[in-house]
């Protein structure tokens with residue numbers, strides 16, 4: 001006799017019985033996130049997803065997990081300029097932080113067509129240019145077997161997908177990790193506490209806030225939503241806007257070019273007007289996500305402010321030489337701003353109020369395979 005559900009009197013066919021429904025813990029001014037109809041949230045799925053997110057067995061050679069490049073204490077980025085995959089291949093772009101990733105209308109730095117976490121995940125799992133986690137046709141079955149044979153996972157999968165007879169599949173792995181990522185809500189920074197009258201900001205932070213949201217520095221045009229970006233999608237969104245911007249980081253030889261393969265939306269569309277256009281990142285937890293920009297080429301927030309005050313980056317020597325301030329495709333919103341040293345320091349001080357320590361240390365988002373002392 002098997003050890004089937006002893007005295008609950010229930011069968012495992014009804015998904016609602018085994019999976020407690022998910023309750024969002026949202027600040028009052030956060031909209032309800034959009035969740036795909038074919039992947040509803042559940043506590044069990046988020047918990048399975050957390051395990052898988054941190055499990056190195058999910059890479060072909062067993063050396064890398066999502067959490068290798070997405071570290072909680074860095075708001076789920078990795079601190080590197082550009083990422084390194086499981087077989088040592090270099091990724092051309094900077095690993096992104098995942099705070100409030102559920103609200104992003106598109107995924108990654110510059111891909112208007114990639115609109116779901118489920119679809120995005122196929123890139124790190126199965127992609128081969130560059131190789132990230134290195135799962136391929138040769139090792140696919142072996143990778144699944146690692147989870148099929150593990151008794152803890154048998155239970156976690158069963159709880160997350162009680163209606164499935166063979167719950168350990170890549171489709172279910174992807175659904176669970178996506179659910180975990182949708183749970184990564186960051187809304188308890190000092191700035192959020194200020195908005196709800198639970199904290200006060202210093203004079204410098206207040207001046208920085210006013211500059212950030214004012215017409216002189218213009219930051220809010222692209223970073224002005226509750227999530228400090230300009231591509232937001234939630235349950236109530238009717239029209240999704242997908243702006244991408246060239247901020248004048250490069251202008252190779254005065255042609256407007258950015259370095260291959262980091263030319264932004266141009267890499268996919270091939271249209272000149274898309275040259276150097278990237279998605280404005282959410283600035284939540286920005287103080288812990290250095291280095292900055294799609295290529296990690298700006299080391300700290302002070303340098304980011306110098307960059308915006310100059311209205312772009314002038315590279316005077318080397319293969320990328322060119323005056324980004326004069327890039328013909330640059331956004332009109334990025335122009336020289338007369339900011340004093342104090343103004344810049346104030347904006348940096350404001351940006352630092354967006355750090356959410358609770359999020360960075362929340363045990364519900366932490367690596368379940370490490371028990372902290």
Ligand code: HEC
Nearest residue numbers: 065066069083084085091093094095096107108109124132
């Ligand atoms: C080798 C390091 C690496 C690994 C491993 C990795 N990522 Fe990433 N991740 C990146 C990089 C780099 C980007 C930016 C990609 C781009 O713009 O082309 C990114 C982007 C993302 C994004 C988009 C975030 C946004 O704001 O649009 C999500 C979501 C994500 N990764 C989730 C995952 C998940 C889930 C896994 C595991 C299945 C994973 N990543 C594994 C490096 C990595």
Ligand code: HEC
Nearest residue numbers: 217218219222245278279280281292293294304308331333
């Ligand atoms: C025209 C839209 C636009 C404006 C205006 C703008 N930004 Fe940005 N911001 C972006 C885009 C796009 C990126 C990513 C660029 C890239 O990687 O090539 C970015 C990147 C950043 C980053 C790096 C974040 C990261 O995770 O790498 C910071 C910090 C930042 N902006 C702060 C500011 C501040 C402060 C202002 C006002 C002085 C400002 N931005 C004005 C669009 C804008």
